[in-house]
Amino acid sequence: MKALQGVEGHVSWVEAERPACDAGQVRIRVAAAGLNRADLLQKAGLYPPPPGASPYMGLECAGVIEEVGAGVAWRVGDRVCALLASGAMAQEVVVDARHVLPVPEGLSLHEAAALPEVYATAWLNIFQLGALKPGEKVLVHAGASGVGSAAIQLCKAFGSPVWVSVGSKERLAYCEALGAAGGVVRNENLDDLKGLGPFDVVLDPVGASYGALNLEVLSRDGRWVIIGLMGGRKVELDLGVVLGKRLEITGSTLRNRDDSFKAELLRELAVQVWPLFSEGRLSPQLVDTYPVEFAQAAYAALESNQVSGKLVMVIDPSLK
Known part of the structure; x- marks a missing residue:
């Protein structure tokens, strides 16, 4: 598979090892991944992933589940979005099944890719902390x-x-x-x-x-x-x-929180926040999408500080 790597201020779409899907995990075929300011820091070498996390870029994605580990309630074919510590910008990701949420009714996979990191961050820091x-x-x-x-x-x-x-x-x-x-x-x-x-x-x-x-x-x-x-x-x-x-x-930081903390945070989002998307009371505010081949341009747009809302990188254009 391929994944987006950030080195010395530049990004490259490189060959990467396909991770195993173990008990309690799911494998997602990635449609799109959201861009975040933390990516800019990682790309510059200033914000490395936590120990044991993927070395590749990206904190959130959306796609279709293609494999489930033992003890997981999700099913192959489910449309989902996920929060990751890193590595979301790849053709496939393997993630703790507790860090996965359904795509809200009425939203595309591209829109759903713009949700997990920013809504988890806002909910954690305003409503919890x-x-x-x-x-x-x-x-x-x-x-x-x-x-x-x-x-x-x-x-x-x-x-x-x-x-x-x-x-x-x-x-x-x-x-x-x-x-x-x-x-x-x-x-x-x-x-x-x-x-x-x-x-x-x-x-x-x-x-x-x-x-x-x-x-x-x-x-x-x-x-x-x-x-x-x-x-x-x-x-x-x-x-x-x-x-x-x-x-x-x-x-407050979210990226280096432990898996159980993130699982509880996402469980609360599923109950308190996710239904509001289907009701039309919340919106992804997706401003623009970029093919992964134009990743450098996407990050330049984010770094310009002229974007209002969210940018998303399209990984697999066949998935909508």
Whole structure:
């Protein structure tokens, strides 16, 4: 089989060993795989897969099950999507059967490939770690990203107003169309967030450059969940504010969580979130697809920071 390898900033479609399908696992013939910012870091050599995981690119995919291991309830031919620690961008993947979800009714395999990583990330960090309650206010930085798009829709669906920071007026309009109550353009009026808060939960993939601002706009007992460091990793914070407001600051990653943790997270998504796609209350926000032969162009588009929503790599065009 073939898989997408990232080395020194470039990607190549290379021959790879076909993995065995053991008890508790399924083999998926991959139709498409979603692109994520973590892929850019892996491609640059800055975010290697966890020990024992596939060395190839990709955190999520969708396709058709073609083999099941012992003790698995899935059946050959089932249309599914899956969350992986790496290796989703391959003609075949073998994955823990507990990390697989059905393709929501009415969605294509290409659309389903855009779901597992971003919805798992948004649910984990806003609703589990951020302990969001209905009616509480949320601030999502980089709101037009794949995770931001999922977060906005989830907050709206579960009764919490959400605001965003984004890179342009066009991206702000995109977020508002998804359900955001408003927001700011980071290079124009970022400080206006102070007048829109206070916020109960801040979902932050930026990190250091927004640190002081986050402390200021959080409410008493607010929760700041850090999921990325696009704005740097070192910052000076006033711990008096943290103490006085009783703030919680949480650093969070999903990729290196253990299999049981991911299984429970996906089980909760299956019950709480997946039905909302069939009801039309959530959307994949798939912006564009790229054949795997144009993988370098796909990642260049993602790296441009001009994409609102999700990009997907098509691995097998015969599967829809």
